[in-house]
Amino acid sequence: MDALSWFTDWFAAEDSEVARWVLQRGVAALFFVAFLSSLNQFPALLGERGLLPVPEYLEGFHRLRRPSLFRFRYSDRLFRLFCAAGLAVSALLVLGVPQLCPWWVPLLAFLLLWGLYMSIVNVGQTFYGFGWEMLLLEAGFTVAFLGSDQVPPPTPILILTVWLVFRLEFGAGMIKIRGGDEWRDLTALFYHHETQPMPGPLSRQFHLLPKWMHRCEAAGNHVAQLAVPFFLFFPQPIGSIAAALVILTQLWLVLSGNFAWLNWSAIVLAFAAVGDRALHSVVPFIPEDLGWDRPRTTAWPASGDWVAWAWVVVVLAASVLLVVLSWWPLRNLFAKRQLMNAAFNRWALVNAYGAFGSVTKIRVEIVVEGTLDTVPAEDAEWREYRFKGKPGEPDRVPRQWAPYHLRLDWLMWFLPLRTVHEEWFYAFLMKLLAADPATLKLLREDPFDGERPRWVRARSALYEFSTREEFRETHHRWVITPLRELIRPIGLRDE
Known part of the structure; x- marks a missing residue:
């Protein structure tokens, strides 16, 4: 040959x-x-x-x-x-x-x-x-x-x-x-x-x-x-x-x-x-x-x-x-300081990949709430915004979304690991105050049905999967423990 x-x-x-x-x-x-x-x-x-x-x-x-x-x-x-x-x-x-x-x-x-x-x-x-x-x-x-x-x-x-x-x-x-x-x-x-x-x-x-x-x-x-x-x-x-x-x-x-x-x-x-x-x-x-x-x-x-x-x-x-x-x-x-998910050229060709080099031990969720009350006191009627993929209600079964990508929900997971004081998150809160229709479509549930809230805030909560015994008693899949307020109530200036 x-x-x-x-x-x-x-x-x-x-x-x-x-x-x-x-x-x-x-x-x-x-x-x-x-x-x-x-x-x-x-x-x-x-x-x-x-x-x-x-x-x-x-x-x-x-x-x-x-x-x-x-x-x-x-x-x-x-x-x-x-x-x-x-x-x-x-x-x-x-x-x-x-x-x-x-x-x-x-x-x-x-x-x-x-x-x-x-x-x-x-x-x-x-x-x-x-x-x-x-x-x-x-x-x-x-x-x-x-x-x-x-x-x-x-x-x-x-x-x-x-x-x-x-x-x-x-x-x-x-x-x-x-x-x-x-x-x-x-x-x-x-x-x-x-x-x-x-x-x-x-x-x-x-x-x-x-x-x-x-x-x-x-x-x-x-x-x-x-x-x-x-x-x-x-x-x-x-x-x-x-x-x-x-x-x-x-x-x-x-x-x-x-x-x-x-x-x-x-x-x-x-x-x-x-x-x-x-x-x-x-x-x-x-x-x-x-x-x-x-x-x-x-x-x-x-x-x-x-x-x-x-x-x-x-x-x-x-x-x-x-x-x-x-x-x-x-x-x-084989580098000592291996890069994860890195591109070495501007065309995104032949990249480095890798994920979860360390695993988070606890799950902290950012809970976003709004109220129609004039005074944003703790005893005001705070209503929670519900996301499509991010855990929310204790009895809700998480949905299968992959391969579809919910970008907002994913970034919400990163907030407790970094800081809630990110530009996009404050912009998100301002869109909620304005009841922006395009932003609300990214959510599963708007608790105000399109009405503008007077105030919004962000707090943290610990989420843990319930045990089999806890589920038999409460039918809750998540055990939720409120933690603290991360962003105090903010409102629009014209309110």
């Missing part, structure tokens, strides 16, 4: 048709959720009249550091146009329409999603400061080069997608080992299910598991994140087995909490290591040989097929770029 034949045989990953199918449609579906989440929340949070208005932010915007199509002009109407385009393109990719066309059509479709969403993230400020934003951008750029049904899945891109999963899993594992003692002594899950940012409907049941099972959870997490990722690079069927372990552990996290599209991203991306034949051995109704059916002789592409060779050149150029950019996150993985 000559060198050209060896290269073309290696380049064409004909045992990865299922992997490409899942990667392209899965990442596109996550983009759809991200654009939908932004469309429903961004204008109220960051729009022209939002809590942190983008037009004001753009006044100090350095266009060379944060690329965005909004850098010259922002309007809510333009933003909605971007989201509509993102939703339409991602829906077409989920349906597989661009994949029926030449290879450059899905390439351009994914790059358009990447560019549109990066434009949103880079003006999103604290409301878009989550690691899964970078993860989605990197995933979108990488799978853009998987091609269409007219060309075979390219091996370099599949390897680089596995490298992305490795950084995501191994980076998170290293953060934990270097983090709090609770991960090293296997007690982290004694607290995590109760104190995580947004519990799900089964989180209380997970929290009430015996402590020996929580230790097994923590030990299993270390194995899944520190050992299994290396086997993703192994030949089949080992790579597929490792991918299955990643998927199973991520599904466990999906059941136990709400982490936007983080876990679903890992599940989708892990399919890069899955082989068609290995999958067929487990799921027999999937054909054993799903290789692309382009007629060929001994090598692909043929020497005169310049369109196919252009595809090879584009894939190799993108691969070289991603390999070069990998130096910084690779070095970070």
